[in-house]
Amino acid sequence: MPDLVQYRNFFAMGTRLDLVMIGPDDKKADRVINMVKNLVEDIENFLSIHRPGSELSNLNSEAFKREVVVSEDLFNLLKQCKYYYEFTGHWFDVSLAKLTRAWMGDTTPDREVIDRLVSNTGYDKVEIDEGKMSVRYLTEDIGIDPGGFGKGVAVGRIRDLLLLEGISNSLLSFGESSVAGIGKHPHGPCWPVAVSGIFNKALRLTTIELTDSFMSTSGTGFKSGDGMFAPGNNIIDPFTGYPVDQPKTVTVVSDDPVVAEVLSTSLLINRNCIDKKTLSENCHRVVEVSCDGDRNETIIEILS
């Protein structure tokens, strides 16, 4: 008898979570997806900057005024962010929420505003006290937005939950940019995922094989409701304060979903932000897709 295929999805973290599970019956699949929903809900409750009552939102509004004692979960996450800030030579920086927001308006922000935000932000201006488990922002322009880092944390925890529930073969997609291939496809040795073109969605540039591994894709712009490319100033260079405006994606495959998220973002801004040796020690594969003015799509294997 063939394995059952179960598919569930729901809205989460401003996008959709799609989960394909091999094996469980309907009842178990429903139970598991409810557990996944609860887990993601818990993460959003402390991590989302779009929920005014979240612990992180509270930290963002208070931490410049006073030292804020935070939960162990949030503290550990902030410590991890600090680690990756150093690990990437400051290219991965989650303290740029206000700088990013400045680029979300209808008009280009003034040069002096950008300069001020660049000089007043940076994770080195986030003071973390291990002993008191407290956090303080050293400038009022600091605002923490974990972005894809949060999705990486969520994907890792969902993977642990699925394995605990005995679901050893599954594919998880978070907004199609964070993908976990757990175990393998029922009819093959891995979960094969095609990397598509930026504008030409039918163009399959390469295939990535996931086996108990994670794939994160960072890109400039968004995939809109109809799946097409929509421009956006969503990735900001922390050193210049300006967005990466070339249509481009970087896909990183790693055993660690957080590493995949951190490096896909950092490498999108600066392909050389980390040396090849370190990259190969932390990732299985890195590919960059870019597009010129004539929409010619080019793929570069940064690590293969």
Add this chain to the structure above:
Amino acid sequence: MLGYCRVYISLNYKQDQMDNRQTRREFLQRAAIATGGLFLGSHFPDLGSLTAARGASSDTVRLGIIGVGSRGQYLFMHLNRIPGVEVVAICDDYEPNLKKGYQMSGEKAEQFEDYRALLEKKDIDGVVIATPLYLHSQMAVDALHADKHVLCEKAIAKTPEEALAMYKAQLETGKILLIGHQRMFNPRYLKAFEMIKNGQLGDVTQIKAYWHRNSDWRRAVPSPELERKINWRLYWDYSEGLMTELGSHQIQIANYIKKDFPRRIAGTGSINWWHDGREVFDNVNLVYEYPDGSTLIYDSMTSNAHYGFEEQILGSKGTMELEIGRIYSENPPPAPGIRQLVNNIEHKIFDPLPLGGKSWIPETASKNSGEYIYGEDLKDDGTFLQMEGYIQMVRENRHSDMLLREAYYASVASVLGNEAIKRGEMITWPEEFIL
């Protein structure tokens, strides 16, 4: 008896409305077929079984209108648009109304001040009753016993006892008794009912409905002694206020969706804004509980119109807002690649999943704007279609017990809502008012 073809053809009367109406008609035919509905060409949802009403069918339908005030005139206007309908008699005890009605008939209708005299006319097939609520029951019962079909404005009656008397009178006489809940004839609602029946909302566990206005609900009174006659909606002797005039429409929708009626009712109400001598509440707030534990949460107010009126149907898989005609899914659309992956696995195909790209975001990340239930922007709230439906029922000589029961339970629920408010306690639906 006329067959449906004859009726269908006779209704295709105005070319300028043809395309639009044909589309709706086609939909309704499909809906009737899909839901096991009965006769083609009807405007009805799943009506259950239609029973043959007593009396002869005729090609031209001759009607009398009892009550030609503002609502009666509105219904008259619609009747004038339906070919093969003659309003041959009108009745009102307020002279300005009678005069207006007479003009609308092209100065042809026979005029009456006493409805009983109108009912004595042998050459009318049916009546339309659009009088104040407290008059509905006696007039409808008398009309049915006078061998007349009846369309009576909602709510069915002022008390449960009166409503029951009307229901029994229909059973005794076998004539048509249809109550003016026009949403049951509105294609957008019918489409929504079909979608809910097909499980698109999952289990409906809560319905929220409200009707908010910011007005005193008064009509101009030419002289003080006419206050209660004209503003009858504001006084308990004649009306049950917001609950029967507005709430009964929405409770009827909730009952129809739940396929049941509420067993327990609790609520509050007061006059908190219009301290102008009125007696009925200017705001009501109620919870109706159905046997499965689901609820209708209802409120109506007259001091704020920002939210207007709406029926929100909340199910495990989605939400509907019926007045604006939108459906919102609890879950996002599946990623196209993922759908393909599932299909491939089921067909033993091992093929790369086309995913790797930038983040998918909904069109608005923070707001699910939903989809239209029914694509067409309807210009009719169902009233015209209901009038057409009534005429068709008269022509085909068929009565819908289902629609009457729906109207009965909606109206009794409205009145019981007021009783719960006045008693200040949760009340249980009385056994004697269960059909």
